[in-house]
Amino acid sequence: MSTTDQGATPTGTADREIVISRVIDAPAELVFEAFTAVHHLSRWWGPEGFTTTTRSFEFRADGEWDFVMHGPDGTDYSEWITWTEITPPARIAFRHGESRDDPNTFETVIAFDSDGDATRVEMRTVFPTREQRDEAVEKYHAVDGGTQTLANLASYVGGLSPRE
Template sequence: MSDTASERELVVTRVFDAPRELVFECWTDPDHLAKWWGPTGFTALSVTVDATGGGAWRTCIRDTADGTDYWAGGVYLEIVAPERLVFSFSWDPQGDQPVEDTLVTVTFADRDGKTEMTFHQAGFVSDPSRDGHEDGWRQSFADLAGYLAGGAR
């Protein structure tokens, strides 16, 4: 595999059995985000959101196995409710890990009362970073599906 930026992009498409307004809200309301944000084995300890153009977001997730906290944040660049979110995403530095400033675009399409969500993240510094994020996001989206199925309102 050659080492190009386009190959370091992540795209995940998933259909949720919930209206897109609710799925969109689960991305922009801190109370909703706290219920599903983070991969399996992590708990969202802190979620702050200013879901306005230019507004900031910040989260802290804790690895329940070893107690390590991981902080991430960014800025909302575009918000078109309930269709599209664009925001920057960056983990706080940990040790000698390079800081990655990635760009996330999430689109929400109505599919007869269900929501097709397309998640796109670009700007990874390495293939292993992209692949690790893919695992984490897929687990988070499984948690989001469970949260929605459990009666999120």
């Protein structure tokens, strides 16, 4: 099940955020683990039809992931993430942009909540301005892309066994 919510939140960022969630049929530890190693991320990260090439990867607080997403039309998108918080297996926070010096970076928090044998993953992204959020939605199809990314994650972890 997948849901998207751009409604009001108590943080006062509703007009600048995108919230996407999905219940994944796997334990939180396994879903969280899919974020911890580049060999996992490269197999599911991104919307349908995209592939990922990693230049460097350090999964730790203040570590960075420098990568290129290759679109199905052949377009390459330089991407950069710095992890700002890692709380296994419950939460990951990061800043995301085109590069370390990108003035338009945005912040994402991913929460992993156990739901019996499943995990509810909520991805909350906050942009610096409403206009940047709107551009991400309209020009880059961020809601559809985020929904597809979580679907790819669900499919990927469905084929994993713990500590693979």
